[in-house]
Amino acid sequence: MAHYPKQYPFRTLLVKQLLLAAILAAAISFPITFVPAYFIINHSVNSDIKQLQSQSYQAINQHLSTGWTPYNINKVYRQLRENLPSAALFLQKSSSFLDGADSKIKINGEISQNFSRLIEQVEQQERVQIETHLFSSRVYAAIPIKFRQDCLACHSQGVLNGTIYDGALAGVLTVELPISLDRLSATAVLIFSLIFLFCFIIASIWITTDKLQSKILIPLEKMALRIQQLNFSDKEASHQWQRTPQELLEMDDIDQQLSKQIETLHNVYDKLDILMINEQNTGLFHKDRFNEILRYEMYRSQRYQRPFSLMFIQLSDIKTVNPAAKNMEMHEPGSKYIFFGRALNHETRDTDIAFHIEEQLFAVLAPETNRAGIEKVKNIIRERIINTNFEIEEDLNTVHPQYEMTMRQGVVTYSGERLSPRDLVKMALNSIAESDVVHCRYPNLHHNIPLAPTIDEELEKDDDDSLLKS
Structure with a gap:
């Protein structure tokens, strides 16, 4: 208090x-x-x-x-x-x-x-x-x-x-x-009066300046410094502002009003923070959440000795195939990445966390997944994007946009090693250069074809097959 x-x-x-x-x-x-x-x-x-x-x-x-x-x-x-x-x-x-x-x-x-x-x-x-x-x-x-x-x-x-x-x-x-x-x-009386007046003016200026400095200017400088130190984008630092009572009632009223406005901004940023967790068009996690969740998963992996994996997907040479794609790209630049983001969100497991890092770069963070598991997830995502055959539920007469692209995937697994998040990201990006280049068309639209099983269903099927073999 x-x-x-x-x-x-x-x-x-x-x-x-x-x-x-x-x-x-x-x-x-x-x-x-x-x-x-x-x-x-x-x-x-x-x-x-x-x-x-x-x-x-x-x-x-x-x-x-x-x-x-x-x-x-x-x-x-x-x-x-x-x-x-x-x-x-x-x-x-x-x-x-x-x-x-x-x-x-x-x-x-x-x-x-x-x-x-x-x-x-x-x-x-x-x-x-x-x-x-x-x-x-x-x-x-x-x-x-x-x-x-x-x-x-x-x-x-x-x-x-x-x-x-x-x-x-x-x-x-x-x-x-x-x-x-x-x-x-x-003359003597006039001289004495002038001396008193001079001393009064000098004393008034000195004392008033000192008090204005200590009671008004310094508190205002401290307020300005406290405002400059606020960082609403940092969730931990955004609540550093504290109500500081002032001796002058007018200054205290300024501090009180600032505290109310900053609290309002806190609430606005909290709401914006919730809205920025996911991209509205793709459903993927926002790139600003990537570092925070990556640090958390690395901490959890070190504490419980459980692995997790990170996969980067890089797109290049994206081309529009049909007029529908060209028109959409003309009216909504970047729609080709939105379509791929939707597909990636659809293809990943429920436990995986997919991010849109940059325009042509996507990431998938897979908790509780070792090296073999992330390789399997990587292959399944690649095959499902190349051979997309999910049913289009819209009107069959609707012409849907199609794109051709080149895709590369890089993966890395973390098991509690002494690495920083930057080092782990760098290893995943380096693995992209060593990966195979895949050319694909997305989406391959097939009507009246049963929906393909999800990655979770395919992984469960693989587990069942291994149990039967054993």
């Missing part, structure tokens, strides 16, 4: 291929486009941070000269957001200058946690700290605000105490910026 794989229509295969191509294209194009995009965006962010650092000093010098009050700090925020409207800002004094009245970041959310961590890092390292969060599409930065030379005059007491000096950390400005494609130029 055929094993049925999991089946699906071509539409499902096509959808799967497109999805797989899109996934593969994304997997290929993402790192190709992401890496340069990351560096471009990162460069843009760093530029914004540097610009923000420069602007923050200007805003602080302008608005915090009267103190780090919430009002003054909001002025700083408003000025900085003119260039970065989407930025979240927080300005905090350095921990060494913080007192109870100053604003301090409260750790109550993701942004405040990131800001607090960055402030600690800046106070430890006193340099800009930047963190990029790809999943949240955010950039967090902390910019150190340091005392400059022009600020020392306003903080004379701190300068005397040594807590304030040029380069000392005054505070930290934290900022949160979103990552967006706005930072990429239109």
Whole structure:
């Protein structure tokens, strides 16, 4: 019983291929486009941070000269957001200058946690700290605000105490910026889109071609090969076709329809095979059956150690004798061989198998017949064809065709020797050249003459005579 794989229509295969191509294209194009995009965006962010650092000093010098009050700090925020409207800002004094009245970041959310961590890092390292969060599409930065030379005059007491000096950390400005494609130029976006489209097309062609090759083209090639290997004329090879289920429903339907049609052809050839066993006009076995039956008789002879004989009859110089024969030959070329074939079929024993091998060549396969037996059969057939005297049952006024011919007979007997069918046929054909040439007219029409005994009756009579003599 055929094993049925999991089946699906071509539409499902096509959808799967497109999805797989899109996934593969994304997997290929993402790192190709992401890496340069990351560096471009990162460069843009760093530029914004540097610009923000420069602007923050200007805003602080302008608005915090009267103190780090919430009002003054909001002025700083408003000025900085003119260039970065989407930025979240927080300005905090350095921990060494913080007192109870100053604003301090409260750790109550993701942004405040990131800001607090960055402030600690800046106070430890006193340099800009930047963190990029790809999943949240955010950039967090902390910019150190340091005392400059022009600020020392306003903080004379701190300068005397040594807590304030040029380069000392005054505070930290934290900022949160979103990552967006706005930072990429239109040319860069177009290039990235073209790369993705190119990868998608290449992946689609490659995957679809591979699947079409494995799911459609290769099964079709196998079907074609299986059809080419079919040989309806060989009875054993004609049933080699087997139903092969396919994964694609459309391909499986093709295989199923082919199987039905081939089964129909099998039945037709079986019927034709039956019709071709015998020739319709003569009743002799068809020449295509000769090799098959000869092999079988040789096998049977070897197994049961029983002989059988083979006789070839070759006709030549066939001439039409009367107008009836000429007219029939004119309307039905080859009728002279049909008449002889009928005669041979009539004259052979019931156990013998007569064949029409070629136009002028006939064969008689005689099972259970040794050399002496086939010689007797050969002589009887020759005498009966030469001296035909069977009664014509048709109207006596009917003119029947007559022919003159030359006949030669060759015989060979097989008793289980190591010979091939070709060797046995060759020996029988060679014996024709060594046989006597017989000239005869067929049929010799005699009316109201008793029918001659058959070969079986003559052989039985010979056996009875030998018993009487013994």
